[in-house]
Structure formats: structure tokens, C-alpha cells
Amino acid sequence: MNSANNGRNVGVGHRHGGGTVKAFIQKVQSHQPSLKESLNGEIQAFLTDEDQLHTYDDLTKVNPVTPTTVLQCLQARYSVKVFYTHAGCTLVALNPFQPIPDLYTLDVMKEYHSAPQPQEFKPHIFIVAEEAYRNVKGQLEPVNQSLVVSGESGAGKTWTSRCLMKYYATVAASSSVMKSQDTVERIERRVLDSNPIMEAFGNACTLRNNNSSRFGKYIQLQLDRGQLLVGASVQTYLLEKTRVACQPANERNFHIFYQMMKGATVEQRREWKMNHGQRFAWLPHSEKTLEEDCFHETVRAMVHLGINADRQRQIFRVLAGILQLGNLSFSSAVDETQPCNLEEPTKDFLQKAAELLRVPPVELQMCLRVRTLKAGKQSVLKPCSQAECSMRRDCLAKVIYAQLFEWLVMFINNSICADESTWCNFIGVLDVYGFECFYTNNLEQLCINYANEKLQQHFVAHYLRAQQEEYVTEGLQWSFIKYQDNQSCLDLIEGSPISVFSLLNEESRLNRTSDARTLRLRLEKELHDNSNISWDKFSKEPHFTVSHYAGKVNYQLQGMVEKNKDPVPPELIKLLQKSEDPLLRQVFTDKETESPNSKGLNKVTVVSKFKNSLESLMKILHTTTPHYTRCIKPNPDCKPLTFKKEEVIMQLEACGIVETIHISAAGFPIRILYKNFLQRYGLISRHINSKFRFHHVDAEVDGNVILQQEVEKLLRAALQHKVFDPLHKLESEKHNSWVHCGRTKVFLTQLMLDLLENQRKKIMSRCAFSIQCCWWRYQCRKRRARQRSTILIQAAVRSWLVRKQVKRWNRAATVIQRAWRKRRALLKSLADAELDDAEDLAEEEEQMLDPVAMEKGSVQLSKSTKPVTVRGWPLGLALASAPSVTVSMTARGFQKIMYVMACLNLSSRRGEYKVETNQYTQELASIRAQPRGSIKLHCKRSPLLYADRQPDLKSYVTGFNEILLEKSL
Numbered sequence: 001m002n003s004a005n006n007g008r009n010v011g012v013g014h015r016h017g018g019g020t021v022k023a024f025i026q027k028v029q030s031h032q033p034s035l036k037e038s039l040n041g042e043i044q045a046f047l048t049d050e051d052q053l054h055t056y057d058d059l060t061k062v063n064p065v066t067p068t069t070v071l072q073c074l075q076a077r078y079s080v081k082v083f084y085t086h087a088g089c090t091l092v093a094l095n096p097f098q099p100i101p102d103l104y105t106l107d108v109m110k111e112y113h114s115a116p117q118p119q120e121f122k123p124h125i126f127i128v129a130e131e132a133y134r135n136v137k138g139q140l141e142p143v144n145q146s147l148v149v150s151g152e153s154g155a156g157k158t159w160t161s162r163c164l165m166k167y168y169a170t171v172a173a174s175s176s177v178m179k180s181q182d183t184v185e186r187i188e189r190r191v192l193d194s195n196p197i198m199e200a201f202g203n204a205c206t207l208r209n210n211n212s213s214r215f216g217k218y219i220q221l222q223l224d225r226g227q228l229l230v231g232a233s234v235q236t237y238l239l240e241k242t243r244v245a246c247q248p249a250n251e252r253n254f255h256i257f258y259q260m261m262k263g264a265t266v267e268q269r270r271e272w273k274m275n276h277g278q279r280f281a282w283l284p285h286s287e288k289t290l291e292e293d294c295f296h297e298t299v300r301a302m303v304h305l306g307i308n309a310d311r312q313r314q315i316f317r318v319l320a321g322i323l324q325l326g327n328l329s330f331s332s333a334v335d336e337t338q339p340c341n342l343e344e345p346t347k348d349f350l351q352k353a354a355e356l357l358r359v360p361p362v363e364l365q366m367c368l369r370v371r372t373l374k375a376g377k378q379s380v381l382k383p384c385s386q387a388e389c390s391m392r393r394d395c396l397a398k399v400i401y402a403q404l405f406e407w408l409v410m411f412i413n414n415s416i417c418a419d420e421s422t423w424c425n426f427i428g429v430l431d432v433y434g435f436e437c438f439y440t441n442n443l444e445q446l447c448i449n450y451a452n453e454k455l456q457q458h459f460v461a462h463y464l465r466a467q468q469e470e471y472v473t474e475g476l477q478w479s480f481i482k483y484q485d486n487q488s489c490l491d492l493i494e495g496s497p498i499s500v501f502s503l504l505n506e507e508s509r510l511n512r513t514s515d516a517r518t519l520r521l522r523l524e525k526e527l528h529d530n531s532n533i534s535w536d537k538f539s540k541e542p543h544f545t546v547s548h549y550a551g552k553v554n555y556q557l558q559g560m561v562e563k564n565k566d567p568v569p570p571e572l573i574k575l576l577q578k579s580e581d582p583l584l585r586q587v588f589t590d591k592e593t594e595s596p597n598s599k600g601l602n603k604v605t606v607v608s609k610f611k612n613s614l615e616s617l618m619k620i621l622h623t624t625t626p627h628y629t630r631c632i633k634p635n636p637d638c639k640p641l642t643f644k645k646e647e648v649i650m651q652l653e654a655c656g657i658v659e660t661i662h663i664s665a666a667g668f669p670i671r672i673l674y675k676n677f678l679q680r681y682g683l684i685s686r687h688i689n690s691k692f693r694f695h696h697v698d699a700e701v702d703g704n705v706i707l708q709q710e711v712e713k714l715l716r717a718a719l720q721h722k723v724f725d726p727l728h729k730l731e732s733e734k735h736n737s738w739v740h741c742g743r744t745k746v747f748l749t750q751l752m753l754d755l756l757e758n759q760r761k762k763i764m765s766r767c768a769f770s771i772q773c774c775w776w777r778y779q780c781r782k783r784r785a786r787q788r789s790t791i792l793i794q795a796a797v798r799s800w801l802v803r804k805q806v807k808r809w810n811r812a813a814t815v816i817q818r819a820w821r822k823r824r825a826l827l828k829s830l831a832d833a834e835l836d837d838a839e840d841l842a843e844e845e846e847q848m849l850d851p852v853a854m855e856k857g858s859v860q861l862s863k864s865t866k867p868v869t870v871r872g873w874p875l876g877l878a879l880a881s882a883p884s885v886t887v888s889m890t891a892r893g894f895q896k897i898m899y900v901m902a903c904l905n906l907s908s909r910r911g912e913y914k915v916e917t918n919q920y921t922q923e924l925a926s927i928r929a930q931p932r933g934s935i936k937l938h939c940k941r942s943p944l945l946y947a948d949r950q951p952d953l954k955s956y957v958t959g960f961n962e963i964l965l966e967k968s969l
């Protein structure tokens with residue numbers, strides 16, 4: 001908020017508290033920055049559920065109501081194509097900048113109209129309309145209603161006003177069909193048809209809006225006893241008539257001129273002396289095509305309103321005359337005594353203009369170039385300078401257009417206004433310019449911003465009333481006893497005896513050549529006491545700065561007095577009064593001709609006229625029930641569904657939403673339902689006061705009374721244990737200013753919320769610390785127990801493994817022993833048997849031995865007797881004799897065993913080995929003879945890993961190999 005607001009004196013009070021509360025309020029305000037800080041993060045999440053922001057139908061439900069949260073909520077809604085949101089007693093309407101299907105249809109109107117509780121429906125402009133309509137029906141004082149639609153240019157005011165009018169034209173007529181269908185339909189139609197006419201004449205394409213209303217309007221829809229629409233009346237404010245003769249860069253003139261240019265028939269063109277392709281100086285950007293350029297619609301509306309063909313022709317002729325005037329240009333005079341001449345190429349335009357305006361061309365030329373000065377009863381003619389001539393030309397065009405517009409409004413009023421006896425109530429729709437702050441601002445902006453200040457004051461008063469009503473509903477004993485709003489700013493602008501307006505009027509009325517610098521000095525001298533005005537001492541341009549509720553605006557003083565005078569040379573009025581055109585004659589007949597020399601404090605100036613009309617408007621507003629609709633333009637480029645935060649926040653400030661937020665902050669900006677409050681802060685009472693026990697209460701079961709008691713106890717506990725620092729120390733009675741318990745909600749100031757949050761935070765950290773300690777203790781215990789268990793398990797497993805191993809060894813040893821013993825016994829017996837047999841045989845054979853062979857010393861069996869085949873050798877023998885060289889010396893381990901087994905002629909079970917021996921197959925001569933030759937052992941490589949390893953008890957041969965080995969052994 002700007003310094004205007006900072007400087008504003010906010011005085012609110014407690015009904016029982018007295019003046020000390022002021023300090024508290026200042027405290028609240030001084031806490032505003034900390035409010036934002038403290039509301040970040042978790043508390044923000046508690047107060048506002050961001051994911052649910054778009055579901056908030058009312059901005060006052062956003063908790064806390066700060067510009068940021070309000071903005072977030074609006075953005076969230078806009079992104080899901082929800083364009084209307086309540087803001088307490090105000091409706092915020094975001095412009096979608098694209099037609100939204102099914103949003104304004106007849107069915108929707110009927111739905112809202114027939115709903116028992118339209119407020120329960122989604123926010124819509126039709127809710128506002130219906131509420132106002134029901135107020136009239138209910139005849140609750142004040143019965144008459146005012147719908148104030150505000151917002152900046154392009155925000156959607158005209159659109160909204162049209163919607164409202166269509167709504168009433170539909171619902172206020174629907175039940176009256178039986179009565180007098182023709183009449184009613186006609187009046188509705190006429191009321192609606194007034195829009196295209198006024199828009200054609202009063203709207204223009206500007207940089208900010210293609211269909212910008214260049215005037216303010218207040219339309220009263222008149223309702224009869226049965227609340228049926230029987231008529232309407234229009235009051236207009238501050239038409240921007242300068243646009244006729246001077247269009248800002250890249251902007252256009254009023255729509256009607258372009259409509260004529262584009263929609264005229266050949267005949268009309270001839271009549272209007274408007275050749276095809278003719279260029280008019282006052283019609284820039286005529287190549288641009290807008291949907292507003294619909295001449296036929298304007299003509300149709302004129303017909304419906306009763307503007308007959310003749311009148312239409314007159315109107316368009318006059319407008320064509322104005323366009324011709326625009327093409328006139330003057331050359332500078334040779335000497336000052338001579339009037340300026342018209343530039344040659346433009347002489348034709350003067351002729352055409354005179355013909356169209358039905359005035360003598362010579363007189364027209366004279367009026368434009370020569371000034372008549374009154375000196376007593378004598379008149380003196382004074383040639384005008386080139387600039388003066390142009391100014392007079394422009395002035396003529398402006399006065400004609402302004403009068404024509406006024407006449408049209410009057411005609412419309414005559415056409416749609418019901419007889420006073422037929423209507424008893426009205427619903428007024430006010431569509432005014434929004435707050436304006438441009439790079440250069442002059443009298444127009446001063447008037448517009450003054451009107452906005454007036455409306456803001458009215459709004460604030462109304463808003464405070466609404467706030468107070470909520471407090472009353474909630475049973476709060478608290479009131480805004482005094483809220484000094486923007487009165488000081490209004491005093492600065494319009495106050496008496498000294499104000500900006502009064503000084504401007506004085507300058508204008510005294511008719512002295514006013515100099516902008518002198519005026520600035522005068523303003524400074526007279527108004528330096530008012531904190532709402534300031535000056536930039538170093539600025540070259542004479543200006544003054546006003547701190548409006550919506551921001552600071554610099555107003556240039558150059559040309560302001562002249563604009564305020566808005567002088568119309570009397571010669572021009574007289575000329576027009578003499579016109580043969582019935583319309584012009586009629587329009588100017590009653591117009592007073594003021595002499596520029598005339599003095600007088602009652603001389604009508606722009607600001608005096610505007611102030612008067614605004615005052616009568618305010619009087620009407622004060623006697624009606626107001627309904628505010630704030631239109632917001634979400635982006636400056638009029639792009640569909642584009643939301644620019646900076647743009648919107650500025651408008652929220654300008655339309656006073658932020659101001660109302662500040663007002664709320666002066667009261668109890670935070671409102672929390674009891675149940676939610678206890679859920680969040682219940683721990684305070686549990687921890688601060690151990691005697692106090694918070695019992696969870698179900699709101700549905702026990703109701704708000706019990707909840708309230710719980711909350712009160714909790715608050716008492718919180719406040720008792722608050723350690724105040726000396727600066728913030730407040731007595732207990734002042735805590736009433738911090739918090740109030742309503743019927744369903746707790747109302748909190750920011751200070752109280754901070755206090756509660758701090759306490760909650762402290763308790764939460766204590767709790768967190770305790771939880772951490774417990775957790776660590778528990779973790780340590782658990783770790784230790786786990787270690788013990790691990791050791792135990794490890795020991796048990798190890799012993800089990802050892803036992804298992806030992807058992808296996810024992811078993812294996814037993815098997816081996818048994819097998820070994822068995823085999824040894826077998827072999828022994830075999831060997832013994834063989835030895836016995838052999839000895840017997842030897843003895844027999846010895847006798848039969850060949851002496852030759854004996855000599856040779858070789859064992860040779862007799863040819864007649866079959867040699868004995870030794871199938872196996874006793875193991876001892878085998879080991880000791882036959883393969884002694886190879887087996888005992890070279891073979892080891894498994895290999896050795898295999899040799900042994902081969903010697904023993906034990907068959908290979910799986911063909912792991914094959915023995916090739918030159919002795920075995922030979923027939924032995926004698927068992928005692930040493931086996932000759934060598935034994936070749938061919939081992940097949942086993943596919944089994946370690947199959948060639950001797951079973952080694954130290955090594956871990958397991959599984960199948962183990963079994964194999966065991967068996968082999």
C-alpha cells in the first residue's frame with residue numbers, strides 16, 4: 001500500500017476498551033510485515049489449503065486475508081475457468097477475454113432466479129442481480145438497490161452491466177406475459193437497445209480496450225409494485241468529448257463515425273458528402289475492422305427506440321459535418337490584423353461542413369477565424385491566430401458532439417422512462433471509469449479518480465457495516481467505532497473553502513490568464529498542510545501529486561485551468577442556433593451563450609458540473625442498498641485466460657480490495673472454526689497447564705458451546721503463561737482486543753495468532769526433543785539386545801555345525817574301518833588260501849621243472865600244465881612288490897589307491913581307470929617271482945571336480961564328491 005494509506009489515521013476502538021486500543025491497532029499495523037513472514041510455511045498451510053484454493057468461493061474465507069493469499073486464490077480459480085468469486089459483500093469478476101459457453105444463457109438465468117437460495121450456487125453476476133431483485137421483492141429498507149460495477153478499462157464493466165440488464169429484462173418480465181405482453185416486451189427491448197446506441201456514440205477503440213466506454217453511466221431499471229420492469233432511465237457522466245477532435249496515438253474516434261464510413265449505402269454517402277475512399281483527419285485507423293463497427297445494429301436499435309428515419313438522417317448528417325470540420329486547416333495570417341486563411345485544399349471541406357450542418361459557409365468561416373469581444377455594449381472583432389482557429393474548429397466539433405450525445409441520452413430516456421406513477425422501486429446499475437494513473441494525467445483523470453475516491457468512501461462505509469454485521473451475528477462485543485477513511489483525500493480535492501477544485505475554479509472563474517507555475521505555487525501555499533498532496537520540487541513540469549487510496553498520481557497543471565473552463569465561443573453557439581437543421585437548432589436552442597469575459601463565482605466549470613452530478617449520484621447511492629462488483633482485467637493485452645499477478649494485484653489495490661483487507665486487519669483478520677482451532681492449538685493447554693485437560697469434543701455431538709468453553713480455557717491458559725516483554729506487555733483486559741470467541745469461530749488478531757503459534761512451536765520443539773530422546777534410548781536398547789542375540793545365535797550355530805561335522809567324521813570313520821577290516825580280512829583269507837595252494841603246487845611242480853629253464857632263471861610254466869592266473873594280490877604284497885617302483889615311489893594319494901586297486905584287480909565301477917599290465921594277463925610261473933615290467937595306468941579324466949582328489953578330511957569336499965570319495969574308500 002502506498003504512503004497514502006500509511007499516512008491514514010485508522011481509529012478503531014473497543015466498545016469497552018477505550019483509547020488504549022489505539023496503541024494495539026498501531027501494533028497490529030506495525031506487525032504487518034511480520035504477518036507475512038510468520039504466515040509462511042506450515043501455518044499458511046494450516047490456514048489455507050493451497051490445493052483447495054480454487055474451491056474458495058469467498059475471498060474472505062482465505063486465511064489469512066492478505067493480498068498474496070487473495071491473489072493466489074483468484075489465480076487458482078481463474079486457471080480452472082472460474083471467473084466469479086465473492087469477496088465478502090463484493091463480487092470479484094475476472095475477465096476471461098473469450099466467450100464462455102453456457103455461462104450467461106437463459107437457462108442459467110432461470111436457474112438462479114428460481115433457486116430457493118441462489119447464494120448457495122457458484123458465485124455469478126446473476127447472484128448479485130438476484131439478490132438485489134429479492135431485496136426489492138422483500139421490501140426491506142432501503143428497498144432501492146444499486147449495483148456498482150467498477151474496474152479499470154477493459155476489465156469487463158460494460159459486459160457486466162449488459163449481463164445485469166439482460167437478466168432483469170428476462171426475469172422481471174417473465175411473469176408478466178399475461179399482463180401486457182406487447183408493452184412489456186417492448187420496454188425490455190428498448191432498455192436493451194439503449195446499449196448499442198450509447199456504445200456506438202460513447203465507446204471507442206483505445207489501447208486498453210477495443211470497446212472502451214468513454215463516459216460513465218448510471219442506469220435505473222424501474223420496477224412496478226409487482227417488481228416488473230416497466231422502464232429505465234440513464235444518467236451519463238463525463239463524456240470524453242475531446243476524442244472527437246483529438247485521438248490519442250494509436251486510438252480511434254467514437255465507433256459511430258467508423259460505422260457510418262463502413263456501413264453507409266451509396267445514397268447515404270452522397271447525402272453525407274462522404275466519397276468512397278475519402279480520408280478524414282479525425283478518423284485514424286479506419287482500416288481496422290472491429291465487431292463494434294456494425295452500423296446496421298445501431299440503426300436497428302435507433303428504430304426500436306423510436307428514432308425515426310428523419311431524425312436518423314439529421315443525426316448522421318451532423319456527424320458527417322463534424323468529420324468534414326476535421327479536415328479544415330488554417331494557414332497563418334500575414335499580419336495580426338488579418339484573420340487566418342483556410343488552406344486551399346480544405347476550402348471544399350468548409351463548404352461541405354456548412355452544408356451538412358446547415359449553416360451559412362461564410363458565417364462558419366467567420367466564426368472559426370474571428371473572435372467577438374464585448375466592450376460594454378460594443379462588439380469588437382478580433383482575428384484569431386492559427387492555433388486559435390484550430391482550437392475553435394475543435395471546440396465546435398466537440399460541442400456539437402457533446403450536445404448530440406446529451407440529446408440522444410435524453411431521447412433514450414424519453415423512450416424508455418416509465419411514467420412516475422407506474423414505478424415505485426428501482427435497481428440502479430452504475431458503470432463508471434476505474435481509477436486511472438497514466439504517464440501524464442490532467443483534469444479528466446483528476447475527475448475520474450475523485451469519483452473513485454467518492455465511491456471508495458461509500459464502499460468502505462458499506463464494508464465496515466457488513467463487517468460489523470458479521471461480528472454481531474457471531475456475537476462479538478467489538479466495533480469499529482471510527483474508521484477514518486479517505487476523507488482527508490476527498491477534502492483535499494473537493495473540500496471547502498480551500499481545495500484543489502476550489503482553487504481551480506477560482507482560477508477559471510476569475511478569467512485571468514493563468515500560468516501553470518503560479519497555480520502550482522498557489523496550491524502549495526494553500527494546501528501544504530494536507531498530507532495527501534505533495535510536489536516534486538525538482539520536476540520541470542508544474543504538477544501536484546495526490547495520494548489516492550489506490551496509489552499516488554501526478555497531475556500536470558499545464559492546460560488544466562483551460563480544460564476546467566471548457567470555453568465555448570458564443571459565436572459558435574449562436575451559429576448553431578441559427579442552423580437550418582432542426583436537430584441542431586433544437587439541441588442548441590436552450591444552450592446559454594456565455595461570454596468568455598463573463599465573470600462570476602457561479603460560472604459552470606467542468607469540475608463544478610462533475611462535482612454536482614457526482615453528489616446527486618452519491619445521494620442516490622446513499623439511499624439504496626449497494627452491491628459491489630469489481631471487474632478485474634487479468635492481463636493488459638486482453639489475452640484469453642492469461643493471468644498476470646502484478647497486473648491483478650495493482651487492480652485489487654485500485655478497486656479497494658486490498659484496502660478492505662487492511663480494514664479487516666484492523667479488526668480480526670483471522671477467523672478459525674472452533675473445532676479446527678482446538679485441533680491445532682489443543683496441545684497448548686495440555687502442556688502449559690498440566691491440571692487443565694483438553695478433552696476432544698465432537699462438534700456435532702456437543703455443539704459449539706462446549707467447544708467455545710474449551711477454546712476459552714485454552715486461550716486463558718495461553719495468555720496466562722505468556723511471558724510478555726516490557727514493550728508488548730498488555731494487561732489482561734487488553735487481550736480481549738486480541739481475540740474474540742464468536743458463536744462458531746474464534747476471531748484472532750495477528751498478534752494473538754503469533755502468540756499462539758509461538759507457544760505451539762515451543763511445545764512442539766519440546767515434544768520433538770522428548771520424542772527424540774525416547775527414540776534414541778529405545779534404539780540403544782534395541783541395538784544391545786540385537787548384539788546379544790546375534791552372539792548367542794552364532795555360538796549355537798557354530799556348535800551345531802561342529803557337532804554335525806564330528807558326527808559325519810565318526811560315521812565316515814566307522815564305514816571306512818568296517819570296509820577296510822572286511823577287505824583286509826577277505827584279502828588275507830584269499831592270500832592265505834592262495835599261498836597254501838601255491839605252495840602245494842610248487843612242491844609238485846618243482847619236481848617237474850625243466851633244468852634248462854631253471855638255468856636261465858626265468859619262470860616258465862610247463863607247456864602241458866595251465867599256468868595259474870593270479871586274480872588278485874594280497875594288499876601287503878601288492879604294495880610291497882609289483883608296482884613298487886612306480887606306485888610307492890611316484891604315485892600318491894588317490895592315484896596310489898588306484899594302483900593298489902588295480903593290482904588287486906578290483907574292477908572299476910564307472911570306468912574311471914583302466915589297467916593295462918603286461919603281467920596280469922601273463923601266466924605266472926611262480927607266485928614268489930617278482931612281477932616284471934611295469935603297470936600302465938590310464939585314468940579317464942572325471943567330469944567331476946575334485947574327482948581325482950584323495951578324500952582329505954581336512955579339506956572340505958562336499959556333496960556328491962564327498963559321497964563318491966566315501967564310497968571309493
Ligand SMILES: Nc1ncnc2c1ncn2[C@@H]1O[C@H](COP(=O)(O)OP(=O)(O)OP(=O)(O)O)[C@@H](O)[C@H]1O
Pocket residue numbers: 095096097098099100151152153154155156157158159160209211212213214433434631
Ligand atoms: N464475462 C465476460 N466473458 C467474456 N468476455 C468478456 C467478459 N467480460 C468482458 N469480456 C471481454 O472484455 C472486453 C472488455 O470488456 P468491457 O468493454 O466490458 O470493459 P470495460 O471495463 O467496460 O472497459 P471500459 O472502461 O474501457 O469501457 C469485452 O469487449 C469482452 O470481449
